Amino acid sequence: MITFKTLFGMMLRYKRSLFWGNVIAIIATLVSIPIPLLIPLMVDEVLLEKGGTVTGVIDQLSSAHDPLIYIGIVLAVTITLRFLFFILSVVSQKFFITLSQELSFTIRVRALEHLKHVSMSSYERLGSGKVITHLITDIDTIEQFLGSALSKLIVSVATLIGVAVVLIWINPLFGILILIFQPLIMLVTRKISGRVGMLKKEQNRTIGELSDTLTQMCDLFGQIRASNKEERFIDNAIDHSKRLRQSASEYGIKALMGERYSYTLFLSGFEIFRALGLVMVLYSHLSIGLMFGIFGYLWFMMTPVQDLLSLQYSFANAKNALQRLNELLSLPTEPTANVSAQSISASGPLSIHTENLVFGYDEKEPVLRGVNLDIHAGSTVAIIGASGSGKSTLSQLLVGFYPPTSGDIFYNGVSVRDIGFPNVRDAVFVVLQQPLMFNDTLRFNLTMGDEIRDDEIQKALEIAQLSEFVSTLPDGLNTQVGKFGIRLSGGQRQRLSIARMVLAKPKAVIFDESTSALDVHTESKLFEALEAFLKDKTVIIIAHRLSTVTRADYIYVLENGIILEEGTRDVLEAIDGSYKRFINSQHG
Numbered sequence: 001m002i003t004f005k006t007l008f009g010m011m012l013r014y015k016r017s018l019f020w021g022n023v024i025a026i027i028a029t030l031v032s033i034p035i036p037l038l039i040p041l042m043v044d045e046v047l048l049e050k051g052g053t054v055t056g057v058i059d060q061l062s063s064a065h066d067p068l069i070y071i072g073i074v075l076a077v078t079i080t081l082r083f084l085f086f087i088l089s090v091v092s093q094k095f096f097i098t099l100s101q102e103l104s105f106t107i108r109v110r111a112l113e114h115l116k117h118v119s120m121s122s123y124e125r126l127g128s129g130k131v132i133t134h135l136i137t138d139i140d141t142i143e144q145f146l147g148s149a150l151s152k153l154i155v156s157v158a159t160l161i162g163v164a165v166v167l168i169w170i171n172p173l174f175g176i177l178i179l180i181f182q183p184l185i186m187l188v189t190r191k192i193s194g195r196v197g198m199l200k201k202e203q204n205r206t207i208g209e210l211s212d213t214l215t216q217m218c219d220l221f222g223q224i225r226a227s228n229k230e231e232r233f234i235d236n237a238i239d240h241s242k243r244l245r246q247s248a249s250e251y252g253i254k255a256l257m258g259e260r261y262s263y264t265l266f267l268s269g270f271e272i273f274r275a276l277g278l279v280m281v282l283y284s285h286l287s288i289g290l291m292f293g294i295f296g297y298l299w300f301m302m303t304p305v306q307d308l309l310s311l312q313y314s315f316a317n318a319k320n321a322l323q324r325l326n327e328l329l330s331l332p333t334e335p336t337a338n339v340s341a342q343s344i345s346a347s348g349p350l351s352i353h354t355e356n357l358v359f360g361y362d363e364k365e366p367v368l369r370g371v372n373l374d375i376h377a378g379s380t381v382a383i384i385g386a387s388g389s390g391k392s393t394l395s396q397l398l399v400g401f402y403p404p405t406s407g408d409i410f411y412n413g414v415s416v417r418d419i420g421f422p423n424v425r426d427a428v429f430v431v432l433q434q435p436l437m438f439n440d441t442l443r444f445n446l447t448m449g450d451e452i453r454d455d456e457i458q459k460a461l462e463i464a465q466l467s468e469f470v471s472t473l474p475d476g477l478n479t480q481v482g483k484f485g486i487r488l489s490g491g492q493r494q495r496l497s498i499a500r501m502v503l504a505k506p507k508a509v510i511f512d513e514s515t516s517a518l519d520v521h522t523e524s525k526l527f528e529a530l531e532a533f534l535k536d537k538t539v540i541i542i543a544h545r546l547s548t549v550t551r552a553d554y555i556y557v558l559e560n561g562i563i564l565e566e567g568t569r570d571v572l573e574a575i576d577g578s579y580k581r582f583i584n585s586q587h588g
């Protein structure tokens, strides 16, 4: 969880930037404070010929008692101060911009680091589009607040205090009124800013939904076109866009109204102060020059007042964006390992044993309803069963993708909860029926970014029956495969995934329908070539094809989430049960 307190803590890590940014900003403010007063003072001291501090100082420096010289020098000093203010504020902003970028980077890294350990089921529940919105839009909203808070809060407050001090010097009543006026407006408009913040949250939520819809639509565009369903999907995206338009305009209008309303309140107070200035010239000793000075300061206050008011709104937005980001940061993570990874990475094959394994994507509807497997190290087993019986789900659990709802999985006698899911995934590799590829080169898809020698890659390609195909490609391993591997055939993708498995050097392999796209001849050649590689490995084959299943020493028949039959081929063939029906169905 990230709170404003956490953000403040993160900020304190950049003490140097924070210190220098603020020191320079305060010097800039001090430089700017006299600006509104200098020229108006000329009204009293030069036009009304009353003399005073400014002309007194100039007289000490020069002997020319000329009104034009007084005005010229004051003008030159004022313009110099303005430029000095400009340079100092740019320097201080530089510190703050870098700092706010560092902070949003830190938040993004923290969210990405959390994503590394998030459990698959909670990730799937949230959806990629929403995850992306949290990582981009919400963090952006927080960054906008941090950027303006860092650069404007101290400067605006310092300017207002500085102005109040000068005004107290000119007239105490004015100064005190100005000091309490700004917080009063913020208090009055607090409710509106809270409401605006909620609308921002709603807008970011609709962005998340739209991005989810668009991601899915773009990823499956070919499928949509093949079914001639563009209209339906585009209409759906338009509906989401309408919702975004609605929430964005609601937010935009209310945010603008709120800020303008607060500002109008301030301007009304500003007019009252101006009228008060006139009244004070009439009924007190306030000079016309000082009255102009007061008017000047009232204008001067505009920017810090506007900044503070908009800060109030961006604070409300950031508060809601933080809440949304915390949804991502509080997604449950995978259980962590208790025993060292050593326990299954030690040499030798892996035994896999499940005890009363229960799992459901939705906890109320179990897909696996008490599965017991006893797979000896180095053996080859097959799991068969009707479509939807839970075979792929079982393989996803065995490979450490989801934690069991109840029951347990043991690898070499150690529970998956103790080993830790990442260690299981290192040791067990699942080759999927429809492996998805990165939109990158063949080499990247084989190595996933690891440094692997070319001769090793070549060997893996040979085993996977792919080397001939790759040798015909003009760019060889540097050939781009397209999004999800679209430029490869289904069988080539399956073989590429097998080559990836060979390079990953797992201790156990699950083939989940992973040769279904190959003809029987290529499949047979592939398994022959794999024989030496798989010799010391535990192998689980999930298949619908008898020729694939017959490679197994032992067979499990899964039905409706439970093991209905199990045994060697001979034993199962002798029973008039599901396995027999499976064989008969293959013989047509």
Ligand SMILES: Nc1ncnc2c1ncn2[C@@H]1O[C@H](COP(=O)(O)OP(=O)(O)OP(=O)(O)O)[C@@H](O)[C@H]1O
Binding pocket: 361, 362, 367, 385, 386, 387, 388, 389, 390, 391, 392, 393, 394
């Ligand atoms: N990621 C998921 N989220 C929610 N439900 C899922 C998910 N994957 C599978 N299911 C559901 O789990 C049940 C079992 O699916 P599973 O893919 O494990 O069956 P299978 O035996 O491998 O089928 P097939 O032979 O057709 O591949 C199905 O009812 C399916 O709807």
